[in-house]
Amino acid sequence: MRIIAGLILFGLFTAVSPAFAADVFDGTKPLLCASIEALDCDPGVPCERGIPDIMGAPQFLRVDFAKNEIAGPKMTTKIRSVEKDDDQIVLQGYEIGLGWTLAIDRATGNARISFAGSDATFIVFAACTSQP
Helix, strand or coil: CHHHHHHHHHHHHHHHCHHHHHHHCCCCCCEEEEEEEEEEECCCCCCEEECCCCCCCCCEEEEECCCCEEECCCCEEECCEEEECCCEEEEEEEECCEEEEEEEECCCCEEEEEEECCCCEEEEEEEEEECC
């Protein structure tokens, strides 16, 4: 019985370990990212928090590394830059007058997306998972 319990614990540990996640978040497999919270920020005042969909951010994004693009329900944008290190994958691009950066934690899949323009700054917190 202890051997079975040990194998179950080992299986659970390896399924959620950073080494396993690094295989998933290695910048080769497509990802589905779900927006969790959004911030709309202006200088000199606190950022406004809200639900991403209500604030104009897509609820889901598909990251396709092979096609070098990110697709939402209304538009698709090209990834112009990809940088990887041991901790994160950072994607960058430009769309509708805003520069954007998507940083994905390679161990957890947690993501931060920032959008900045001459008169707008938005931050979206998201969680990503691999797509088959």
